[in-house]
Amino acid sequence: MEVLNEYGQILLILAIIFGLFMAWGVGANDVANAMGTSVGSGAITVRQAIVIAMIFEFAGAYLAGGEVTATIRKGIIDPLSLQGTPEYLVYGMLSALLAAGTWLLVASIVGWPVSTTHSIVGAIVGFAAVAISVDAVNWSKVSTIAASWIVSPVLAASISYMLFKSVQKLILDTDSPFENAKRYVPIYMFMVGFMITMVTLIKGLKHVFKDIGFSLSYFEMSMVAALAGLAVAIIGSLLLTRVKRNKAIEEQDRYANVEKVFAVLMVFTACAMAFAHGSNDVANAVGPMAAAVATIKSGAVTAKSSMPTWILLVGGIGIVVGLVTYGYKVMATIGTKITELTPSRGFAATLGASATVVLASGIGLPISTTHTLVGAVLGVGLARGLAAINSTYAL
């Protein structure tokens, strides 16, 4: 207790620095992977990906990131076990941030495909089990989280499999794929808009609404989300009218013009992916930092503490800095190398993954965006959509 009073300021600064470090790691590593399928399919440029990531990572973190942040902050460790020694939580969260951040740094230098989510959850479980006691870990929650790491790639694979099969049936395997692409792609855009709005309404704005004494039933929320989806689809349709069919390029590849339509859709799914990633992975840096800050400020481990907005801002800044200083390099490599991934495939994989991640964010489960995306890509592969997947890497 005295430690917190005496060194509170220093600990607070350390928490921010370590939180920034971890957020930098997420931005350097994870964002590039999350945007990888969008950039890799050639639908958006690296620059566009960075802009989309900056806006939608923030939006995702702010509007739908609360549940996962709460899980990381207070779901893994039993707060009762720290009643008498709140400083342990501060030390532990700081160590977890530093350890996971360092591990991510080493891994990205050596080139290991590690997950930021797995690292931070592991670090928190590790400090709680060793420094406090094994019973301090909320094992049932941890096993739910671990189970979600297995379920999420499988779920993403199933969704992207079905998405790609629907693309095949409605668009690719028809007499006029280009016209059908223009007709059906707005439906997928609607799905993107609906999904993001729905999650935002259910999870993000719930507390805002509660404050002003305003509430919506699920039916009303889905109506609002449908309207938002419709708006997205209309904007998308307007963009699609600009895509003109160029018969000359069809001699080389009959699907070249169809892919141009999907490239427009890919911009929307890239936004969804950045939103999903923000809603889930920003918590990896922000959650421990918020837990430490709240404890320092109140001097006690409180189960109910609201998260100050500025912490989210710190997380957002860290991610953008990570993206700009290191992540863009990874993105640039991805952008030039995946020739096998066309927008029609990239879209199915990205939307499958982002739907899964957004769903997990809603339930408050921290999952690995990258692993989910790998699962989604495999789903497209199972639908015979991709020419070559390195299965040793995937499994």
Added chain:
Amino acid sequence: MASPILSLFGQSPIKPLQKHMHTVVQCVEELIPYFQAVIKEDWAAVEAAYNSISDFEGQADDQKRDIRLHLPKSLFMPINRSDLIHLLSKQDKVCNTAKDIAGLILGRKQVVPKKIASDMSAYVKSAVAVAIEAKVVIDELDELIGSGFGGREIDRINKCITKLDKAEHKNDKRQIILRTKLHEIEADLPPIDAMFLYKTIEAIGNLADRAQSAGEQIQIIIAR
């Protein structure tokens, strides 16, 4: 700068496979100027054509080796790996046969009798046509994957295969005509010449058969 997403995507063998087939057809097409030179008995030109056939055959061999090297067991593809390797070796056999034919004639400077010269060159052209039709089928392979093995694309491939079969059938007919004409004059030819001509005719027929079989391998790929 590793990225799991990036490493997830392997190199597709489809384009290289199609390129290999293009080289094979280039090789086979050289048989037309080759036989023109043989008929004219311009042996310098024959040798030049032989060299270019041999060059293309060597190129195809290199491409084949390269594709095999880049086809690790871990590659997860929409096409059965062994079917793909089978297709590759079938393609390769087509240009090996072309080289054999060219070598057979150049080795003993085999003259084609004037009476069958025009039929011989028509026969060679019809065999080359089979190889070209086979290439058209192989060229559909990337579109087959592009469509995600769509039914319409499969129909299109089946149409191409029908054309391929027709070309092969034409080649068979030409072979019968050529054999009959050779039979009529064989008594006047030195016996060994006659035998070699029969052998050449057979080898050209084999080339067409192998080209057809390479193209039809696609049906096996679709069937799975």
